[in-house]
Amino acid sequence: MKILIISTPMGPLGKGLGGGVELTLLAVLKGLKARGHQMALVAASGSELEAGLLDQLWLEPGVPQASWQHQPRQAAVQIPANSLLARFWDRALQEQDRFDLLLNLAYDWLPLWLTPHCRTPLFHLVSMGSVGEAMDQLIAATAARFPKRLAFHTAAQAADFDLPAAPQLMANGFDFSQYQFQATPQKLLGWAGRIAPEKGLEDAAKVAQQWGWPLAVWGLKEDHTYAEAVEASVPEGTLQWRGFLNTAQFQAELGHCAVLLNTPKWNEAFGNVVVEAMACGVPVLAYRRGGPAELIDPGISGALVEPDCIKALVEWLPQVLALDRQVCRAKAKERFSLEAFALRLENWLTQPQ
Ligand code: UDP
Numbered sequence: 001m002k003i004l005i006i007s008t009p010m011g012p013l014g015k016g017l018g019g020g021v022e023l024t025l026l027a028v029l030k031g032l033k034a035r036g037h038q039m040a041l042v043a044a045s046g047s048e049l050e051a052g053l054l055d056q057l058w059l060e061p062g063v064p065q066a067s068w069q070h071q072p073r074q075a076a077v078q079i080p081a082n083s084l085l086a087r088f089w090d091r092a093l094q095e096q097d098r099f100d101l102l103l104n105l106a107y108d109w110l111p112l113w114l115t116p117h118c119r120t121p122l123f124h125l126v127s128m129g130s131v132g133e134a135m136d137q138l139i140a141a142t143a144a145r146f147p148k149r150l151a152f153h154t155a156a157q158a159a160d161f162d163l164p165a166a167p168q169l170m171a172n173g174f175d176f177s178q179y180q181f182q183a184t185p186q187k188l189l190g191w192a193g194r195i196a197p198e199k200g201l202e203d204a205a206k207v208a209q210q211w212g213w214p215l216a217v218w219g220l221k222e223d224h225t226y227a228e229a230v231e232a233s234v235p236e237g238t239l240q241w242r243g244f245l246n247t248a249q250f251q252a253e254l255g256h257c258a259v260l261l262n263t264p265k266w267n268e269a270f271g272n273v274v275v276e277a278m279a280c281g282v283p284v285l286a287y288r289r290g291g292p293a294e295l296i297d298p299g300i301s302g303a304l305v306e307p308d309c310i311k312a313l314v315e316w317l318p319q320v321l322a323l324d325r326q327v328c329r330a331k332a333k334e335r336f337s338l339e340a341f342a343l344r345l346e347n348w349l350t351q352p353q
Contacts, residue, residue: 001100001349003032004120006092007043008127009085009106011064014048016220016244019194020272021105021127023247027173028103028125029053031342040099042088058095060087065108069131069198069266070223077109077134085110096120101349112138115146123149123349125170129267129290130160151348153270154291160267168348172270173341176333178247179279182255183325190257190282192218192250192273195227197265200287202230204261207313209234216257220244247276255280259302259320261313262286271295278302278332281325285316295336301328 007025011017018025025041033039033053040056043049047059062084068075079086085108092102093114102122104111112135115122130136140162143150151168152158158167189211191204201217208215217239221227231239242253254260260277261284268290275295277284284302286292287309296302303320305312 002038002040002098003349004040004042004092004095004099004102005029006088006102006104006106006111007041007047009044009062009065009083009088009108010067011084012044012046012048014246016194017064019127020270021107023272024125024127024172024270025105026050026053027175027338027341028105028345030175031173031338032345034339035342035346037346040095042091044084058091060084060091062087065106067222068107068135069128070196071132073132075132075134079110089114093118103349107135109134109138112142115142115149121149121353123151126150126152126157126161126269128269129157131266136161146353148348148351148353151345154294156267156290156294157269170344170348171336171341172272172275173338174272174275174279174332174336175338176279176329179251179276179329180255181281181326181329183281185258185282185325186256187213188257189213189215190218190254190260190277191215191263192254192260192277193264194219194222195230196222197226200263200265201227202233203263203308203310203313205230205234205239206310207261207263207317209238210310210314211317213258214238214240215261216240216242216253218242218245218250218254251276251280254282257282259317260284262292263313264290264292265308266290268292274302275332275336278328279336281329283320283323283325283328285313285320297331297335299323301331 008018008021038055042058045059045061063080063082104124193199270291287307288304289307
């Protein structure tokens with residue numbers, strides 16, 4: 001098939017502005033390319049992409065979208081002047097007849113609304129759970145009319161929406177050759193993700209303080225005020241800010257952690273960093289909430305505890321520290337390979353409509 005992917009309108013790829021969607025996009029491109037499909041992409045100008053993944057690339061300028069998850073639930077749909085999202089869809093609609101299908105990765109109103117109006121079938125890989133009423137309504141309406149055009153990452157994410165049939169679940173796929181196994185950890189806890197309130201860094205910081213080991217933190221500081229508040233909530237030296245690194249550097253550092261803490265406050269749709277840690281042999285201790293609860297195999301690749309309970313996290317640390325890191329990686333590899341992800345995507349995109 002000839003597939004046109006429309007990227008996240010949060011900004012150029014490679015800087016972390018798109019959160020987990022950036023890695024998902026690479027997995028979609030790599031996975032489907034390896035299955036012989038022709039891949040094209042519309043993305044923001046300034047994007048940094050691996051060579052050899054694309055048959056065609058359109059880079060568009062424009063003003064990024066504001067993130068839905070940082071607005072009130074009743075917020076109206078926003079499209080700024082010189083909108084990047086509008087440029088993406090100008091391009092996609094102009095080029096659509098050259099493709100067998102369009103695949104949208106943006107969690108936005110405009111592409112969903114366009115579903116009945118495109119000549120080429122338009123599919124959506126939904127990247128978040130419910131964060132706003134306008135999106136909830138449109139996802140439900142699109143699913144009612146075109147149930148096969150939407151797919152989700154996890155059952156917990158899909159359960160946020162009013163869907164007419166069982167959701168199509170894609171999970172996610174990872175190139176395990178990019179993640180090096182680290183057998184011997186340091187006395188170091190880890191946390192990774194966008195530094196923003198919904199990701200719950202403050203709870204992991206408290207665990208590190210109580211346990212007495214530093215917490216290495218990787219990710220883009222989306223909300224500086226929040227980052228400063230978390231820093232001020234624990235003694236100096238508890239947090240080690242490592243910044244936003246590319247995947248090669250990120251995995252090289254991440255692998256040295258004894259445990260990754262994953263403490264989201266929202267219904268995390270998937271949780272790429274959970275699988276990335278496991279891929280390095282780092283077991284994950286997480287709240288039993290959202291996607292991560294479906295990714296961790298308790299007693300094999302980590303543990304799940306009562307959400308928002310710092311005491312439970314601290315109590316479970318010894319069991320998680322004792323897990324076999326090789327087995328942890330092997331389990332993740334068995335469940336989240338790029339090849340299996342690509343097959344799931346292909347089955348979804350090629351089924352009779
Ligand atoms: N990430 C990265 N470098 C870093 C820290 C994080 O590339 O230094 C990436 C990580 O690979 C993951 C993404 O940031 O793909 C975070 O995605 P996740 O699904 O965990 O959460 P989201 O941001 O989508 O809420």
